[in-house]
Amino acid sequence: MTRSLTHEDLAAFQTRLCDVAEGLFARRGAENVSMRQIAAELGVSPMTPYRYFVGRDDILVAVRIRGFERFAALLEEAYAATPGNAAAKGAAAARAYVDFALDNANTYRLMFDLHQQDDASDGPLGRAVRRARATLSVYGDGLIRGGMAKAEARAMEGLIWSTLHGAVTLELAGTTPAGSARETLRLLGRLAAPVAPPT
Incomplete structure (x- = not known):
């Protein structure tokens, strides 16, 4: 049985997502990074980042x-x-x-x-x-x-x-x-x- 994610789990993943996105933005230029690339770097499904952010620009704002x-x-x-x-x-x-x-x-x-x-x-x-x-x-x-x-x-x-x-x-x-x-x-x-x- 899959356990429910806690608020701490969600916050930790959001932090990790921002960390990964920050590195990609810096290396490739923010305009050259897609949500799919962020998901791939995280090792999650392409739709997972959308559970936390509307899109790439929202992630950039958070970073x-x-x-x-x-x-x-x-x-x-x-x-x-x-x-x-x-x-x-x-x-x-x-x-x-x-x-x-x-x-x-x-x-x-x-x-x-x-x-x-x-x-x-x-x-x-x-x-x-x-x-x-x-x-x-x-x-x-x-x-x-x-x-x-x-x-x-x-x-x-x-x-x-x-x-x-x-x-x-x-x-x-x-x-x-x-x-x-x-x-x-x-x-x-x-x-x-x-x-x-x-x-």
């Missing part, structure tokens, strides 16, 4: 939500756990950013290399995107509290974000050698120190 939420949680934790002023906290968040990107390359690419309609929505993906974006604003927030004009602080924040993103993207692509993103982070910290807010 990206997980990524943005994990990313935001790590940066929030780094910021909250670091003693000292806003500069020290911002540096800790920047290190967490680079660590996440290098340790979760597939997830990072799907988060930032793709754009879906729901990215700007009030739904779960839109909320996850906004939470992640808020964690990237801590440095600019600190500059503003330290007296810098808002427009200038946000421009500085954007410069730091784009520099980190560029550094990790180049390293993940193999264009720059291993360790180059962390070296960029180190140099960026030296350059940003003179404008860091005192509190």
Whole structure:
């Protein structure tokens, strides 16, 4: 007699499905992955994924939500756990950013290399995107509290974000050698120190 699946069983399979899909999306490009291919990779019938998701795009949304939420949680934790002023906290968040990107390359690419309609929505993906974006604003927030004009602080924040993103993207692509993103982070910290807010 086949036992009924528990909520935990269903959640575990859904997680495994998202893990498998994430790898396929990253290797082949999301537009080149079918529900049938996901099922084959999982070793289940072609219709099984449809019990959990309407289609491939819904799986991609779920994968990206997980990524943005994990990313935001790590940066929030780094910021909250670091003693000292806003500069020290911002540096800790920047290190967490680079660590996440290098340790979760597939997830990072799907988060930032793709754009879906729901990215700007009030739904779960839109909320996850906004939470992640808020964690990237801590440095600019600190500059503003330290007296810098808002427009200038946000421009500085954007410069730091784009520099980190560029550094990790180049390293993940193999264009720059291993360790180059962390070296960029180190140099960026030296350059940003003179404008860091005192509190």
